[in-house]
Amino acid sequence: MWKSLKIPTEWKCKFRPSTLIAIAAGLGAACGYGLLDYIYLLLPLAGLIFLDKKQLMLTTGVFALCLTSGIIHKNLDSAAAEKIPHQNQTLSGTIICIDRRACDLNLLPPLSTYLCEVETQDAKFTASVIFTDETPLSYGEKFTFSGVIIPARPAGLICSDGEISGELPPRYGDRPLLIVREYSSDGVVFTFFRPFFIARDFLLRRLVSNFDTPEAAEMAAQLFLGASQGMSREDKKNFVNTGTIHLFSISGLHVTLVAGIILLLLRPVPFAWRYRITALLTLFYVLCSGAPLPAVRAGTMVIVWCLLRSILVQSLSWDTMMWTWAAFALLMPESTGSLSAQYSFGITAALIMAVETTGIFRENYREILVLMPPKAALTRRFRRKFHLKMNTVMYLIIPVTAFAAGCGMSLYRQNLFAPGSILTNLVLVIFTPILFGAMFFKMIFGAFIPLLDQFGAFALESSFFLLSDLTAEAAKIFAPLSVIKPPLWSVFLYYLFFFGALGLKSIPHRMIALCGMVIVLFFWQFSAPAHHRFIAVSYGSNSPAMLVLIAPDGRSTVIDVPDRDSAAVAGMLMKEHGTLYASIYFSGGTSRTSYGVATLPYYLLDAAVYEPGSSRKPTNAFLTNIRDSGIRFFRMPGNLNFYHAKNNEVICRTASGFEISSRITDNGRLIEIKTPEGKVFREILPWCSLPVVWQCDLK
DSSP: OTTTOOOOGGGSOOBOHHHHHHHHHHHHHHHHTTSSOGGGGHHHHHGGGGSOHHHHHHHHHHHHHHHHHHHHHHHHHHHHHHTSOOSOEEEEEEEEEOOTTOOOOTTSOOOSSEEEEEEOSSOEEEEEEEETTOOOOOTTEEEEEEEEEEOOOBSOEEEETTEEEEEOOBSSOSSOEEEEEEEEEEEEOOOTTHHHHHHHHHHHHHHTTTOSOHHHHHHHHHHHHTOOTTOOHHHHHHHHHTTOGGGGSOSHHHHHHHHHHHHHHTTTSOHHHHHHHHHHHHHHHHHHTTOOHHHHHHHHHHHHHHHHHHTTOOSOHHHHHHHHHHHHHHHOGGGGGSHHHHHHHHHHHHHHHHHHHHHHHHHHHHHHHHHSOTTOHHHHHHHHHHHHHHHHHHHHHHHHHHHHHTOSHHHHHHTOOOHHHHHHHHHHHHHHHHHHHHHHHHHHTTTTOHHHHHHHHHHHHHHHHHHHHHHHHHHHHTTTOOOOOOOHHHHHHHHHHHHHHHHBSSHHHHHHHHHHHHHHHHHHHTOOOSSEEEEEEEOOTTSOOEEEEEOTTSEEEEEOOOOHHHHHHHHHHHHHTTOOEEEEEOSSSSHHHHTTGGGGGGTOSEEEEEEOSSSSOOOHHHHHHHHHHTOEEEEEEOSEEEEEEETTEEEEEETTSOEEEEEEOSSEEEEEEEOTTSOEEEEEEEOOSSOEEEEEEEO
16 A cells, blocks of 8 residues: 555655654654653654655654653653652651752742652652741752651542543642651752852852842842742733743753853854853853753753854754754653743754854855945845845744744643733743843943943843833733633644744745644634533532633633632633633632632633622621732622522522532532523532542533
């Protein structure tokens, strides 16, 4: 069959071998590690007919190798996870702080939890550690401890047909939590990174000097440190909702901007040494950051590219990035599904290609100017065309950067398909070079001239306030829009189109790939189903259920928010389904019905609370919960009619004609929804110690 299938030669895709290797490596690692179901391989499988025999053998071999690596790593990680305690118990042993965010700068508040390496008699693992006396730690500190371990737990349990059928991703991370009760210091363990962290803290103090406002100084320290602790709740909410919170994690954006600015500063240095020094300083920056995986990945690409450029090897930047991606997919298959992988790879790819492309234009421009008279009409026309080409290149590079940062399986898993995410990242790509340039200016020139140091502090303060205002305005502008989470197959298809648009050699094939990307984007915009969606979250019989009805326009009706865990689970699901607005109603004015309402603003752009449906006066505890939530409170009844509310049982009717009831039974909580057309949906949510979630589409 394969031999009889004749494919015209002009249809053959002229992929670079490195591109095919990267695609096959990413798919194999993702499938082997369990990040991607095998059924989604049908999409790239259909494209194999366009490959020749050598390409097919190369792709198949790399896929099999990375698939095997993914399976091995998954089994090893599962075996290591089995040694970690799976129930609350008292432990004793030693802990070493390995949290790169640990810093003795008084400007930043102490961390609530520290990432530490825990070693007991039975196991060795990493955990998030809390000291009961809020002891500030530094990197490499070692303690002998006694405390309580709390295993990582899922955010909630999925209910289907009255039984638990799965788990929702962890709400508080996938590491266990260790609460240290008693401890004694064993000094500091010398590590490879400790000298670099000393240098980092010195640069950090130099950076935040002479700031007039502590808020701007905190944001500068957070950006430099790659951490968001201490950020105001409103700022963090705006950065999260606009998809720009990645600015506060050291990844490809930071590494490539640092390398680019160093290259600009070293323009007077001879060509070869310029790139060698840049590679060395980039390595120093990656080590000072604590070498998180995104920074290592981006740093590897930048350093290899700089070394190749220093020996006059050209047109290998794309191959360098593809080989780096494939190497990390083979050695660390779990990283292919992380959000940081997409950001570090995409932004590094776009910025390196931009530097190389503009460099070629600049060299050709200088050569022609030397050969032609300065006042010749041909030279003037060339200048106009050259500037037009330069602008065109930059306009293309910026969208590629944003799309690279917005594609991949990880974005599907993290759900960052917010309407303002791509456009806000476009602005961020233009704005952050100015921000990093001001930071370099202050740390280098301000160290010798006090006046320049004050000017640099003023420029940074203005930039950070502008950054906060931009994200806040973007959150408001895109608040009326909502995009439901697109299907995984469409995200996956978009991902392949992106690789094709950059990796294909012929212009017609690139245009086909770009058209495919545009078609998938339009599919995302119009893929939202025109029906209501219902979410119920039950968390024990001592508190009412949290009920959510999502309309086709993305607006939600929320009934009762009894605890933080239920609110967090429901908030994640609401955001996943494109909800940005919520009207919140309560069956009674007690703290039991509203205890978790303060958690919802982390997931929604806007929410409003209406006066409780019961005739009783709201309690002071209820009003305190509402006031602390930061959500608008209307002292007026909403468009929800409560028939009955006692013993944590609720029966109500919405303005759109839906009847919703929540009743307690011996087997669990019975949820019943009756649509305006008379259809009835029922489900029993079993009693559990974790939130139990049921979702259904009301067609």
